[in-house]
């Protein structure tokens with residue numbers, strides 16, 4: 001018979017909404033991630049950082065079911081992604097990939113509208129009801145004025161905002177962003193980070209690959225550093241963005257000071 005404990009049981013940790021559970025992922029004969037686990041809590045912003053080739057996009061691809069793990073599983077609310085239908089996954093999870101094919105001739109509005117397809121039934125056409133959602137996605141990414149321009153003819157930063165708007169229009173509760181600030185000028189980088197913050201306040205869970213460590217430290221709740229396909233640091237920005245990590249993972253001699261605006265760690269290379 002078990003004796004009643006006098007010690008209060010710790011509050012159970014919230015179940016992760018999305019979790020890599022011992023995943024091994026690779027390309028042809030190369031293994032990139034081996035037995036990697038990463039649970040992601042609902043309503044948080046996680047930044048994946050690490051040197052080029054460390055496996056950040058590979059991990060994001062596995063979390064988005066673009067890449068199938070050879071071993072282990074990615075769990076969405078505890079269910080294996082591999083066992084869910086594409087539409088089921090697309091209703092829950094939107095991915096902004098590192099690069100996307102530009103559809104010939106399509107306008108920004110038409111591309112962003114494609115974000116609505118997963119929310120429709122199998123054979124139904126887009127409904128007028130989707131128009132406000134598309135318009136809103138264009139507005140929050142600041143590209144209303146580009147709605148009727150061909151995406152193929154837009155600048156890199158304008159096009160990047162079209163892809164972001166498409167992911168936003170999908171209205172999922174999970175958003176996976178691979179280097180979302182690529183091509184964006186400083187003002188639009190700020191706008192994007194604020195948009196990500198607003199979405200998080202609405203309960204959206206965000207995982208994003210960021211190259212800018214200062215940006216990761218400022219805007220993420222959790223920073224996960226990868227090196228050679230393994231997680232080498234994982235925690236609050238103040239615990240991860242440290243001189244030791246910068247030296248060890250990035251080979252940078254740096255000082256870290258509190259950012260005067262946010263109080264978050266901010267590194268300066270010597």
Ligand SMILES: Nc1ncnc2c1ncn2[C@@H]1O[C@H](COP(=O)(O)OP(=O)(O)OP(=O)(O)O)[C@@H](O)[C@H]1O
Pocket residue numbers: 027030032050051052053054055056057058059
């Ligand atoms: N389609 C592919 N086929 C074969 N190898 C690949 C493929 N994509 C990535 N790799 C390899 O997998 C490793 C991890 O790449 P990945 O793109 O995940 O790294 P990353 O951390 O996102 O890099 P970066 O910061 O340069 O974007 C690299 O060695 C890369 O060459």
